[in-house]
Amino acid sequence: MGSRQELLGWVNGLLQTNYNRVEQLGTGAAYCQILDAVYGDVRLERVKFNANQEYEYVENFKVLQNVLAKHRVDKPIDPTRLIKCRFQDNFEFLQWLKRHWEAYSSGAEYDAVGRRNGKPGGPADSARPMSSASSSSAGAYRARPATTARPRPAGVARGAVRPGSHTALPVGSQQQQAQVQDLTRRVADAKVLIQTAEKERDFYFTKLREIEVYLQQAEFEAGSELESMAKHIQTILYSTEEGADDDVDGAQADLRDEQYADQAADHMEQLHVDEEETF
Known part of the structure; x- marks a missing residue:
């Protein structure tokens, strides 16, 4: 619907x-x-x-x-x-x-x-307000008083970055990081759309397959309206861009071959039983 x-x-x-x-x-x-x-x-x-x-x-x-x-x-x-x-x-x-x-x-x-x-x-994600913890921590950061510069340890050159220290990224790096985050988000959204499309495809394919199996196994009276309807549905199920007739005929031929093979196997089994009874 x-x-x-x-x-x-x-x-x-x-x-x-x-x-x-x-x-x-x-x-x-x-x-x-x-x-x-x-x-x-x-x-x-x-x-x-x-x-x-x-x-x-x-x-x-x-x-x-x-x-x-x-x-x-x-x-x-x-x-x-x-x-x-x-x-x-x-x-x-x-x-x-x-x-x-x-x-x-x-x-x-x-x-x-x-x-x-x-x-x-x-x-909720589109209108989620900043949490009180986040806002208080941001306020604490803005209100942090300036501290006096610590003496540089011996052996460390001016401008050297110590392990564990944090430095501000250049403007260009910030823009690149924002672009990476945006692309990552787009990739995640695309994956969700692909998964959704695959679920829909599998859902409807399963239904069509059940209809196909039912039509193959059902027995309709020759020349009846139900047989005509079943053939029409099979024509739709097996249709391709090149046409449906060949596909339907091929599928029906395969089904007839399987039926003939089953009948032949039953016949050979009955002959074997008759021979055993004779001897």
Whole structure:
């Protein structure tokens, strides 16, 4: 039911958020507010919209499960899988949640930002404030008084760098380091996209393979509508850019050869049994 881009566009449009990956929904915050858009009675003050730890994700899913239980929605949920922020688990749950919203939402305009009291509803990483420990340490560094210069040890030349000492990087080196960090981040994002695409490919390939095996093993009455439909589906499954006929004929020929080989083996085994009984 819709691609991941369409589902993310729906989530961001409904909740006024900025999610760009399905995996980011594993915090449970967006799921809670989607149910609030349906029922209007979710206690969003208990939802941790800036959650970035798994124990916080669990708290959000407790809120979600309480809402479903309150409205007697019979939908089994496994938070232990969803909070791992894997694509397939959250993609399937988001598909179900979209169908549920379409079936039970009143269609009235939903004030997402107002319902969460202006809290940012997107990924926590995009709006994570500086921690108090970081800010205090930064302030301590700025307020550190200047110290008198220590005498240079004997045998150490002026300008020499001692082991363990830290020196400021030149401007050019800082720019190069920033470029390296940016490229590293891009490579990590590309790896995530590749892994997601591979998961989607394997998911749909498995389904097509199951259909193929079923059609090969099923027995349809010759000339029936089901046989015609099965052949048409096989034509689609085996189609290539060069055409489907040769592939379908080849596949059917291979299947016939296997059937003939099995029949021949059964026949030879029966002859062997008859010979033993004769003698």
